[in-house]
Amino acid sequence: MTAIVSAENLTVTYDDFLALDTVSIDVAPGESFGLVGESGSGKSTLLRAIAGLSPVTSGRIVLDGKPLDAKYRDKAFYRQVQMVFQDPYGSLHPRQTVDRLLQEPLAIHGVADAERRILRALDEVGLGSSFRFRYSHQLSGGQRQRIAIARALIIEPQIMLLDEPTSALDASVQAEVLNLLEQVRRDRKLTYIMVSHDLGVVTHMCERLAVMKNGKVVERLSSADLVAGRLSEDYTKNLMVASKGFVRNAVA
Numbered sequence: 452m453t454a455i456v457s458a459e460n461l462t463v464t465y466d467d468f469l470a471l472d473t474v475s476i477d478v479a480p481g482e483s484f485g486l487v488g489e490s491g492s493g494k495s496t497l498l499r500a501i502a503g504l505s506p507v508t509s510g511r512i513v514l515d516g517k518p519l520d521a522k523y524r525d526k527a528f529y530r531q532v533q534m535v536f537q538d539p540y541g542s543l544h545p546r547q548t549v550d551r552l553l554q555e556p557l558a559i560h561g562v563a564d565a566e567r568r569i570l571r572a573l574d575e576v577g578l579g580s581s582f583r584f585r586y587s588h589q590l591s592g593g594q595r596q597r598i599a600i601a602r603a604l605i606i607e608p609q610i611m612l613l614d615e616p617t618s619a620l621d622a623s624v625q626a627e628v629l630n631l632l633e634q635v636r637r638d639r640k641l642t643y644i645m646v647s648h649d650l651g652v653v654t655h656m657c658e659r660l661a662v663m664k665n666g667k668v669v670e671r672l673s674s675a676d677l678v679a680g681r682l683s684e685d686y687t688k689n690l691m692v693a694s695k696g697f698v699r700n701a702v703a
């Protein structure tokens with residue numbers, strides 16, 4: 452496989468704390484790759500290291516065959532790689548209109564056809580042009596997350612880094628936003644790296660996944676392995692039980 456993104460023996464240390472311990476992953480173009488694990492296992496740290504937001508101590512990240520600088524990411528990187536965060540309340544300025552929020556990345560990247568792109572992005576995330584001049588504080592959590600996704604999509608990246616993109620949302624809204632992300636990936640042939648503590652979500656969204664614990668990858672699986680219950684580690688089995696409990700509770 453020729454990877455579009457690889458992490459090679461990546462280590463991240465915060466003061467003396469080893470948050471990521473020689474982790475390696477390879478993600479193929481067009482693939483949806485999941486990172487799962489309990490809280491504090493290092494999933495977000497790995498995603499943030501790829502985005503240049505966590506301090507890499509050793510190892511490297513390779514994008515399209517080219518090693519990236521340990522810290523610095525240029526504009527071309529963010530044109531290719533966009534990130535969506537967990538909290539749709541924190542990630543959008545409440546006193547900006549949707550239009551302004553969508554204009555901003557276009558201005559940063561010097562993209563000219565704002566009008567067409569804004570209308571396309573709103574349509575793509577299922578909101579439509581009537582939302583264009585609303586303030587983000589007038590939107591629900593699910594609508595905000597759709598705007599955060601539109602903001603990432605509007606500059607037409609190839610890769611999306613998704614950090615628990617639906618875990619702050621109600622279960623029914625969560626399913627809608629996951630379906631939207633899946634539809635967009637198919638339409639635009641995007642590559643996803645998606646963090647979730649919920650194996651159910653990752654089974655639904657991802658073809659392959661790495662299971663993380665204490666800053667290390669402890670198991671690598673395909674979603675078919677997960678569905679068939681082909682799990683080696685007790686830790687992964689426990690995560691599976693926990694997410695089944697979540698699904699039952701959500702339905703009940």
Ligand SMILES: Nc1ncnc2c1ncn2[C@@H]1O[C@H](COP(=O)(O)OP(=O)(O)OP(=O)(O)O)[C@@H](O)[C@H]1O
Nearest residue numbers: 465468470488489490491492493494495496497648
């Ligand atoms: N900026 C930071 N400074 C110090 N320690 C940090 C920092 N960011 C993360 N950590 C620590 O690194 C470890 C891994 O954190 P990380 O956010 O990657 O976990 P996670 O698996 O994404 O967990 P969660 O699901 O709770 O978000 C945790 O113990 C966390 O406290």
